[in-house]
Amino acid sequence: MDSQFGNITSLIGDPIRSIVLWTLLDGRAYTATELAICADTSAQNISMHLSKLVRADLLTVESQGRHRYYRFSRQEVAYAIEALANLISHKDQVKETAIDISDIKYCRTCYDHLAGRVGVLVTEKLIAQKIIELQNKVYTLTTKGDKFFRDFGIDVNELKNKRRLFARPCLDWSERKYHLSGSLGAALLNEMLQADWLRRKKNSRAIVITSKGQAGLYSKFKIS
Missing domain, CATH: 1.10.10.10 (Winged helix-like DNA-binding domain superfamily/Winged helix DNA-binding domain)
Incomplete structure (x- = not known):
């Protein structure tokens, strides 16, 4: 070993x-x-x-x-690389440019799910609204959460049948808090992209929130 x-x-x-x-x-x-x-x-x-x-x-x-x-x-490689970034000291992070902070740290992809400040806020709102719960180091869906994601256009039963983990916490390197990953996190990001709430920036992991997305994030998650 x-x-x-x-x-x-x-x-x-x-x-x-x-x-x-x-x-x-x-x-x-x-x-x-x-x-x-x-x-x-x-x-x-x-x-x-x-x-x-x-x-x-x-x-x-x-x-x-x-x-x-x-x-x-496999997904675990991406999680490991993202987790290693948490070892970057705060002093080194604050030396970055304003563009780095506003774009990458505010809203970005972490492999196939949403990360950065927005990703963490979405996860915190899901927990606060009792849509997901953290149990035994994984997120579980409540009865309310099952309906929430179905209304969002996500087939949770199909996701649960996939070989990868359904919903897990991923430590965000810039926020030092957890965001939602796993097949549920990937499906949520995909739905937001399909609905044009979010748009990928060319040659970057940064994500742009559209005006439609700002309204949607406030309506669904009370994020302004």
Whole structure:
């Protein structure tokens, strides 16, 4: 176990590979060329790093036509990378630019669910309104919550039948509080995007809240 843990930490700790893993947190698949640009390295070098991450089962690769796309092999990898960001000291965080704070920290994706201040507020409102409850380190749905998500257009029974965890707390690195993840968190973000409450920013994990979204967030969660 000690040697396996050491191998994983050394893989993640490499500067090039850490940039690759951080980039993939936006939930999209990337080609080796795109990841090389993000990490500011050569095609040959990124290929070596990606091969190591695939062999360690941190990433998976899929071929479509001429291209090979890389993504996380499983949800737990994304959760682990996001959790590591909680080790960033508050002093280091406050040195970031106003753009970083207003965009990334306010509202962003954490792999496939909503994070940042808005993600945390949504989760806190769900708990305050007794829609979800934290029990044994996972979120459970109340009777009221079952109706709430069905009215939102989310089939909770279908989500519960998926192999991944239904609803779990994910520690937000910028807020240092929990936001909702798991299949329920992913479905909620997807519904907000489909309803045009939220829009993804190009080449960023930051999320823009539309005027329709501002009204919806206040109506459903009392977030202004």
